[in-house]
Every structure is written in structure tokens, then in C-alpha cells.
Amino acid sequence: MKKNVRKLGALLLAGAMAVSTAGCMPTAKQQDATAAQNTQESSTAQENAGGSEAAQGAGEAAAELAVDTQTPITLRMNWWGGDSRHQATLAAIEKFQEKYPNITVTAEYEAFNGHEEKIALGIKSGNAADMMQLDWSWVPTYSPNGDNFYDLNKVSNILNLDNYTEGDKAVFTINGKLDAIPISNTGRVFCWNKTTFDKIGVEIPGTLDELLAAGKAFEAYDESYYPLVTKELDRAFLMVYYLQCKYGKDWVKDGALQYSQEEVAEGFDFLKNLEDNHVIPTLQKVAGDGADLIDTNANWIDGHYAGIFLYDTSVVKHAEAVKDGEFVIGDYVEMGDYHGGFIKVNQAFGISATTEHPAEAAALIQFLVAEEDGVKTLGDTRGVPANKEGLAMLDLSGSQVAEANAKAVAWSSFQMDPTFERNSFTGADGTFFNALQLSSYGESDSMSCAKIVLDGVAQELAR
DSSP states (O other): OEEEGGGOGGGHHHHHHOOOOTTSSOOOOHHHHHHHHTSOOOOHHHHTTTHHHHHHHHHHHHTTOOOOSSSOEEEEEEEEOOHHHHHHHHHHHHHHHHHSTTEEEEEEEEOSTTHHHHHHHHHHHTOOOSEEEEETTHHHHHOTTSOSBOOGGGGTTTSOGGGSOHHHHHHTEETTEEOOEEEEEEEEEEEEEHHHHHHHTOOOOOBHHHHHHHHHHHHHHOTTOBSOOOOHHHHHHHHHHHHHHHHOOOSEETTEEOSOHHHHHHHHHHHHHHHHTTSSOOHHHHHHTTOSSGGGOHHHHTTSBOEEEEEGGGHHHHHHHOSSOOEEEOOOOBOSSSOOOEEEEEEEEEEBTTOSOHHHHHHHHHHHHHSHHHHHHHTTBTBSBSSHHHHHHOOOTTOHHHHHHHHHHHHOOEEOOTTTTOHHHHSTTOHHHHHHHHHHTTSSOHHHHHHHHHHHHHHHHHO
């Protein structure tokens, strides 16, 4: 969706609520995105060497850049999210335009589905938005040499990079170029509709045995009720969570998968066991609900699906979607002797290498992450801020996002490999995605599905 924010007026809320993909950016074909992803990733250990020298040179160049406060300028900003994020971002953009009356920000936003393909096509065609919200894995995938995003070191006099840890900056430094800055760090947590659990007379589960027992209790109450719901990507994370709880190993370490075919097959057996015990509906059942997203699924909205395993940054939109139910952040479900689950940089802001207005785009980022009007307007709609100055401006005492983030950081110990969230692996029609469908639809056994995943991991790591 494109919006010239200066023209929103009374249509602000209506425009923010719409998440149609029509007119957002040029339409991308799947093969375009796949081709873009086939670019080999850089070796960060070698590429980041000499980064301090590059940053020093960029810092000298930064002193020459200044925000133009006189000439009429139009910036394009692109992001994905739910209604709450859309509304908050549109409101923050309006405040930015009040500070810089000569700058008009054209907002391009939508739901996540299909978003990566459009970002990939925009970068490949040289038509990317000036400023973009990015998934962390997209930076090395679509800028393997650090050339497809603007080096933020060059605008460090406008965007204060001292508000980020060296570790946070290192994630996005390629060949000495800082391609993006983190918005927040995140992990997946278990969330529940307590009202449904209370109605059925079941305690919120804290162990795998209790989760399986809850499935049977829900089935006995009404077969249309389930304690947990997952789509394909959610299943991928839940399956790896189970394996990490059981074996205490990274998914990928030192460029190699740490699990055997037999162990991965156990993960598929685990998911089938959840289906068989009425813990999760089959993928065929979820597809038949007719909703692309869980937060728009009628069974989630009315409490028939009473639990979810999701990123802390997605808590708000799923909580707001629940009708007449108490949405709570649960403790982690114990599934073994170890604490499973990934922690990662959730999202990032970057500037297109082809922008004609890098200083103004940097000023927009700085406004959103470290200036009070921007920070307080966005709140926790993109998670708990990684920017130290921005974090200090927020009172998150009543935030469920902050509650979920604190639980994720305290529990999870495994860093995610960037290949895990590649579209060609866990995205629609990715190898892991397809294997999960084959298993749930009963078209392939667990060992065969595990082989598909192993081959997929090998292909991703070889790129």
C-alpha cells in the first residue's frame, strides 16, 4: 500500500488498517526473488576485517553531509506489519514531516506475505524505497558484498551510531560497510488465550506432557477447539525448538548442520504426535480456514485456537485480534533437559544504495529510533528497541511485548543462522516448508521429509 502521508488527514486510520498489497511496489515473480537469493553470502569474518579503517574514512565523509531543510524532497519508506504497526508508523511519519516541512514521506506498507519478493525485486531493479524495514537475513542475502545498501557510517553525523553495541553493528557490517542498524532483538514465545483454557477447565501447559494432555481435553470438550495453532513457518520453529530442548545443540554451527537425518526425523514425528493428540490442527485444516494469517483467522479471533508460538514483536497484533479473551504470555514449555529456541536481531532499518537523499533518509531513521516524538509514537510496535537512547525514552512496564522479550532473552540461548529464514528454505515453497506440508498431509514419512530438510540446508549453506 502506498500513502502520501501529507494527504492522510481523516483517512489515517482507515488507510493504516488496510493491508492490501495493491500498488505497494512493483510486483515480483517468485523466480526473481529466488535468483536474487542465489547470490553467494560473504564470509563475515574476512569481510569485517578492516572495518574500522573504512568506518574512519566514512566518518570523515559524513561531516560533509547535512539534512536539506529547504528543498522539497520526497522519500519512500517501506515496511511490513500488522494494523498497530501501520497506524503507529504513519503517525510517526506525520510528526517527522512536522519537523521537516520540506520533506514528504510516501509510505509503502503491507502484511509480511510476499513482502520479501518485492524487496528483492526493488533492490535488483534499482527501484528500492529510500528507507526500508528489513529482516536481518535479507542484508547478507541481497547485499553480499555490502554494496546494495547505503553505508550508514557515511551518515553517522546524522544517525547516532553510538547508541548501538559493537555486536549489533557487526551483524550488518559487510566489507567494512554498515548496511543497516537493528531495530530490536527477538525470540519466539508461547502465548495463550487464557479465557479458552479456563472455559475448558485446563491449566496452561508448562511441559510437553501437559501440552499433550491439554490436546485431549480440548478434543473431549469440542473437536473444533485446539490448544495451539501453527502454520508452516511456525512449525519449523517449533520443531527446532523441540530438538534443541532435547539435544542442546545449535541448528547450524560453523557452517554445518548439527543434526542427523534420524534426529530431524524425530522432529517430524514430534509434530505428527501433536496432530495425533489434537494439540495442533493439521495444515490442511488451517488452510481450509481460508485465512492467510493466524491473526485474521476466525478460529483464532473467537478462541477456538487458544495458543501460538510467535515472535515477541508479533504479540500486539495477535492479542488485539482476540475477541473477548484474555491473551497472556506463557512460560516456555519444557520439552527436554535444555532451553531451546532462537534469539536473533529481529528487524533492521536500511537505506537503499540508489537513494538520492541519504542524509534525509538517515534523519528519518534517527527520528524513529532516537528522538522522543518518533520513539514514543512507535512505542513497542517493532519490539523492544535496540537503540539505547530510544529504549531509555519508553516506559515498558505494562508492555506485553517487553514481557515476552524478557522471557525470550532469559530462556533462549541459541543464535539463529541467517540461512534458516531464507525464503528458499522456510518461505512458501521452500524446502523445509514443503517437507512440513508433505508430512502433515501424510504424503511422505518422517525420514524422507528429514532427507529433504538436510538437502535443503546443504544447498543454503553452499550459497
